[in-house]
Amino acid sequence: MRWDDLFADLEAQNQALLLAERDAEVAELTRLETSRLRLAGRLRPALGAAVRIRCQGGLSLAGRLSAVGAGWLLLDEGAGREALLAVAAITSVAGLGRLSGAPGSALDEGLGIGHALRGVARDRSVLRACLTDSTVLDGTLDRVGSDFVDFAVHAAGEPRRREDVREVLVLPISALAALRRDS
Missing domain, CATH: 2.30.30.600 (SH3 type barrels.)
Incomplete structure (x- = not known):
């Protein structure tokens, strides 16, 4: 049971990192698009x-x-x-x-x-x-x-x-x- 909790915690941390990376990428793309706007x-x-x-x-x-x-x-x-x-x-x-x-x-x-x-x-x-x-x-x-x-x-x-x-x-x-x- 402890192993299951450990792997579930690692999976949650991995998902959080992936979401944070995606949010940072979306924010950067938004800034780039805005910089091209006249x-x-x-x-x-x-x-x-x-x-x-x-x-x-x-x-x-x-x-x-x-x-x-x-x-x-x-x-x-x-x-x-x-x-x-x-x-x-x-x-x-x-x-x-x-x-x-x-x-x-x-x-x-x-x-x-x-x-x-x-x-x-x-x-x-x-x-x-x-x-x-x-x-x-x-x-x-x-x-x-x-x-x-x-x-x-x-x-x-x-x-x-x-x-x-x-x-x-x-x-x-x-x-x-x-x-x-x-x-």
Whole structure:
């Protein structure tokens, strides 16, 4: 009977070691998968959720996350206002759940911020550009290059007319925190 107790105790210890090894391996694989996750993948499961976002330059926005792309997101601020945000300018996001997307998904390498900006330029919307240095400009996107935009500065709420354009600024895309528009 003593031998049976000894072997049962040894078997229990062996099972405990195997479970501990498996738990450590699962934890390490989870950390590895998380290390491959990009911010877009973290945001994508929160589509439709209410979030609060802070950006460089002190900009704070709140609304429903309506789209996420490679390097950008679209926030519905309510009351007909939308904001296209550059992910590179985001300093924090509040309101996300625990879910995350899959690391390295095709959407992470998909249509980047340049594509989104070209869509806005085609639309000819009157915008409020919030820059990472806290500068706020009203105007219209004229052109979008690979790493810059041409921004025609004119009165807020007024359509772009040649005679009303005060100046056209070339802005590095890296200087954009958000483009806001009323729909």
